Amino acid sequence: MNEAKAKLHVLSEFTYTPSTVERGYTGQTLYVNVGDGTIKGKPVTEDMKEKFIGGRGFDLWLLWQGINDSTKWNDPENEIVIASGPCGGTTQYPGSGKSIAVSISPLTHVPIDSNAGGHYGPYLKFSGWDAIEVQGKAEKDVFVYVDGPAGIVQIIEAPEDSPTDTHMLGHWLNDHFAASEKDKQQMSFVTAGIGSDHSYIGCLNFSLYDRKRHDLRYKQAGRGGIGTVFRDKKIKALIVKSFPVKGDSNHPADMERIAATGADMQHEVATFDPVQNRMRSRGTSYLVQIMNDYDLLPVHNYKFGAHPDTPKINGDIWEAQYTQNMPDGCWYGCTVACAHAVDAYEVRTGPYKGQRVIVDGPEYETIAGCGSNCGIFEPWALLEINFYCDTYGIDTISFGTGMAFVMECYEAGILDKEKTGGLDLHFGKAEETLEVMHQLARGEGFGKIFGMGIRQMKQYFVEHFDADPQFVQDIGMEAKGLEYSEYLTKESLAQQGGYGLTNKGPQHDEAWLIFMDQVNNQLPTFEDKAEALHYFPMWRTWFGLCGFCKLPWNDVVDPKNSLSAEPAKIPHHVQNYVEIYSGVTGKEVTTDDLIDMSERVYNLQRVMNIRLGYGLRDHDAIPYRSAGPVTEEEYLSRQERYDDQIREWFDKDPETMTTQEKMALHREYREGRYEKLIDAVYKRRGWSPNGVPTVEKLQQLGIDYPDVVAIVKKYL
Amino acid sequence: MKVLTFNPELCTGARDCEATCAQTWFKVTDVAKSSIRITPTDQGFNAEFCIQCGKCLDVCPVDALYQDKKGIVRVKKNLCVGCMSCVGFCPYGVMHFDTEEVVPFKCIACGQCVETCPNGALKIIETEEASTDLWNGLVGW
Incomplete structure (x- = not known):
């Protein structure tokens, strides 16, 4: 037991005997109400498994039952539901450790689903729960702590001096909840940041303990403002401590079938990635130049599909910045390893100026959204934006697309320095973009307006700045209230x-x-x-x-795929998923x-x-x-x-x-x-x-x- | 470093090495559990086994692989999460996977197969360079 944890104030506690995972399921979901302190387990029925499978399916089914017809994003009955899925936690096949979060979105007012890497979802399952369903609103900031080996779930009051921003909070949580290096390996956190407190574009960070770097990394469930819901409920962190992961923690029905499929796929990655996309060294940043070359890269708020400065932020640049030869999978066994990081980046602005930090990414969407779409072609600025979005708990896609909209409004004369509080927000203005970020995080100035998201900004600009409603509707790249991700679609x-x-x-x-x-x-x-x-x-x-x-x-993809009947579907990989699903669950499909x-x-x-x-x-x-x-x-x-x-x-x-x-x-x-x-x-x-x-x-x-x-x- | 080396000119395909390896480490007769694999060719027989190059160490996400003082690549089973990264990324296909314990296994140059080879086609030697020449009778003979 960590002595620091023993001093924390437990508001509510529930003890349980963790169910053994069998064929990918524990057969129980965890319900936690941070408002009234209720903690209980719910059975997973066969009908639920048959109809909704797990992950996003379980999330939506639990949310369906938890809300009513008029539930709004900030009502207590709105929930955040997180689950991995029956195959989540498999270590033999690349990319088998995702968590999926669902909630009613403050941007769209309907359910958002957003997936993330990191260890939380699989660790939750290995602690006895197929999903966690969090409802209610706490009066003060809380942690929700699930300890599988100890068989306890606690709602714990978060001390006022505990940080909110993810990179600081993660270290604080390790200091207070982990008693050893081994404990750190068995724990994962879900956190947000102060940007989630003051905007509708908040994201969730899912941690993983990087055993090579001996430090925390984070992957984001970025879309739709779930971080905003998280902080509205006054949750500072969801914490899980799991039993140690083994190759058969999922207790699959047929390990030989999984291992045979996994070996083939691992060998495929080893053979073809170096001569194809080079994900293992460049991650998704390889897409930047390709999108530019096909006139599909969003430039200046999706006006154009290419820019002469793209080589300044393409995959070659990031390959040189990412630390190489690391097993950068966001779950064990993912040799595609796209979760690269820039180590020891020295922060240049804001409250963490001067700190040396790990920047998780940047990935394609962040590079395109906060880079080319905003006319920003300076790698340092993208690292800075990436870092602050993550630690403040802000979605990089909504941030980039939203800033691109603001910049076009500025260039069109809808905004000026008077309206932005003195900020020149022409395309390409990196320092000013970061100032908007810091204002957003503090809930101040133009940053506060920006944090409402494009749909509400459009209305605000019409009502307060005499913007032409048709023009802002035409150029504001949102649908249903959610900001577009980063592809140009005019010709498709x-x-x-x-x-x-x-x-x-x-x-x-x-x-x-x-x-x-x-x-x-x-x-x-x-x-x-x-x-x-x-x-x-x-x-x-x-x-x-x-x-x-x-x-x-x-x-x-194995090049033989081009000879298949439907290459776009990649049939041999679809068959791999049939093998893994059946191998885990024992159900032939x-x-x-x-x-x-x-x-x-x-x-x-x-x-x-x-x-x-x-x-x-x-x-x-x-x-x-x-x-x-x-x-x-x-x-x-x-x-x-x-x-x-x-x-x-x-x-x-x-x-x-x-x-x-x-x-x-x-x-x-x-x-x-x-x-x-x-x-x-x-x-x-x-x-x-x-x-x-x-x-x-x-x-x-x-x-x-x-x-x-x-x-x-x-x-x- | 300490490695196994094979001389195809001496091998007659008795395959006692495979049986010995499986029996030594898994107590079974199934040669799929052997870390040395003998295959017939037009000219005679090939052998494939770990050459202790250490390239698998970098892909292990949990530091479950290490080279011991003798240079032999070994698996820490208590740390291994059974992810098969090392299996898929072994350039020589000589990291194998045990689906019962859900951990990889490989040749650690223990020398048991050397003892049972009826034709003296296997030896344990010291070498500086990890090379597939160890499979071809080009090193240590």
């Missing part, structure tokens, strides 16, 4: 749907179809696009049900069964959106910037392309038209085809023209529970 209708026709908002983890659609032209018809917008969102959902990462599926599993969860999430007053066709609208050129500057920057399209699509001569006339023609056409895409996708998904899952669809999926059916019937 399928990816416009990939972002717009999502449950949670525009995040590429549901569908990434740009290359299939735009580059390889594999989806020529609306029906082709609709099929892809059925299959891929379902397939990608499946990873989150089971505790898997998506990257080992398609970022390292087919590749089609995996899609069916996801469809149940996906449709439940859609109905939950409807239940909360959203989730209909109107809510699947996208800003025009994602579909076509909003400004003349944008049109003229790619005039040859757009003019050629006028000849090809409309059989008209662009030479006889003004730029405004050409833009209007494009807009009418592009907006119309998005509506046609919606029709096709809804039909393929078994939804009404208003985007509502039909009763027949719910029956087919076996989720026609009376309360679920009652909700859709109101709209059918």
